[in-house]
Amino acid sequence: MPLTLDATTLNALAVLGVILALPHLYRLLDFLWLYFLRPDSVKRYLHGRAPYAIVTGATDGIGKATAAELLARGFNVVLHGRNEAKMQQVVRELRAQGKGKGEAGERDIRYFIADAAKAGHDFAKLVEPFGDLHVTVVVHNVGGSDLSSPRIDGHSEDYILGVVNKNSFFSLFLTQSLARGLDNDEQFLGVDDRPTGVRFGYLSVGAVHSDNHDAPMPPSLTTPTSVRFARALVDAVGCGRRRVAPYWVHAVLSWLVELGPESVADAASAQEMRGLIARAEKGK
Numbered sequence: 001m002p003l004t005l006d007a008t009t010l011n012a013l014a015v016l017g018v019i020l021a022l023p024h025l026y027r028l029l030d031f032l033w034l035y036f037l038r039p040d041s042v043k044r045y046l047h048g049r050a051p052y053a054i055v056t057g058a059t060d061g062i063g064k065a066t067a068a069e070l071l072a073r074g075f076n077v078v079l080h081g082r083n084e085a086k087m088q089q090v091v092r093e094l095r096a097q098g099k100g101k102g103e104a105g106e107r108d109i110r111y112f113i114a115d116a117a118k119a120g121h122d123f124a125k126l127v128e129p130f131g132d133l134h135v136t137v138v139v140h141n142v143g144g145s146d147l148s149s150p151r152i153d154g155h156s157e158d159y160i161l162g163v164v165n166k167n168s169f170f171s172l173f174l175t176q177s178l179a180r181g182l183d184n185d186e187q188f189l190g191v192d193d194r195p196t197g198v199r200f201g202y203l204s205v206g207a208v209h210s211d212n213h214d215a216p217m218p219p220s221l222t223t224p225t226s227v228r229f230a231r232a233l234v235d236a237v238g239c240g241r242r243r244v245a246p247y248w249v250h251a252v253l254s255w256l257v258e259l260g261p262e263s264v265a266d267a268a269s270a271q272e273m274r275g276l277i278a279r280a281e282k283g284k
């Protein structure tokens with residue numbers, strides 16, 4: 001027997017459908033606004049006579065490309081790395097690229113050297129030479145770990161501490177030295193109307209190609225080059241979100257992953273990591 005619904009039930013179902021669809025419609029519009037429509041937000045940090053951006057892990061991959069992009073958009077830069085000879089080469093490259101872009105050639109490029117995996121840096125001393133600069137953007141890019149044994153008991157305690165230093169404490173203590181005087185609300189909430197107006201944002205990064213990797217992933221739509229990703233990263237600066245995937249394809253992928261069961265996402269990530277580790281170990 002065909003199911004018949006009276007007009008009141010039909011209307012109620014229609015209203016329910018609209019209510020359920022609204023968050024998805026909002027998300028779609030927000031996505032279009034965030035990635036394709038909104039005006040350039042990094043410009044708001046181009047204030048003062050000579051604005052500077054600090055980029056950590058800036059001698060290769062995303063960090064180096066981000067430094068180049070920030071220079072091209074009008075910032076002076078302070079770069080961080082661990083290898084002085086490689087850093088000097090990068091500074092020469094960036095200066096040479098800058099000439100091609102006209103004005104960017106005149107921007108100031110400075111650097112400091114510190115192994116982020118090591119503990120015990122005097123952070124106040126590290127940033128002292130830059131104390132008088134008008135720093136408006138800091139990109140905490142240094143991080144990651146080697147592509148090696150997937151088992152936690154395959155690593156020494158020193159190695160694990162190094163990974164934690166590099167991915168967490170280095171950025172934390174550097175921030176502390178750069179931003180003395182911020183209160184906790186500001187650090188956690190990034191409230192704009194506080195005296196310093198500092199905002200903190202977490203950038204969610206998917207696969208990105210870098211020649212520096214032991215097993216570089218070939219560039220594709222889902223794995224942008226570092227240069228392409230850096231453009232998206234700089235576009236995301238000042239977008240006002242606490243957490244954002246700078247590259248739109250990564251945002252779509254993470255939305256798709258959220259739709260499915262966690263176990264499927266975990267299995268796919270584990271499979272991908274196993275493949276990368278096998279390739280890295282083969283290349284050694």
Ligand SMILES: NC(=O)c1ccc[n+]([C@@H]2O[C@H](COP(=O)([O-])OP(=O)(O)OC[C@H]3O[C@@H](n4cnc5c(N)ncnc54)[C@H](OP(=O)(O)O)[C@@H]3O)[C@@H](O)[C@H]2O)c1
Pocket residue numbers: 056057058059060061062063064080081082083086114115116117118141142143144145166205206207208209210211212213226
């Ligand atoms: N690429 C991806 O697929 C991907 C995905 C998710 C997250 N990320 C994150 O994005 C960030 C950049 O990744 P990437 O792919 O651009 O890496 P990358 O190409 O390997 O470059 C890493 C940069 O950090 C520097 N660095 C590494 N260890 C350091 C240490 N202990 N002390 C000081 N500097 C150090 C490297 O210096 P050298 O030049 O001396 O090696 C290089 O400048 C990392 O935090 C990573 O975890 C990347």
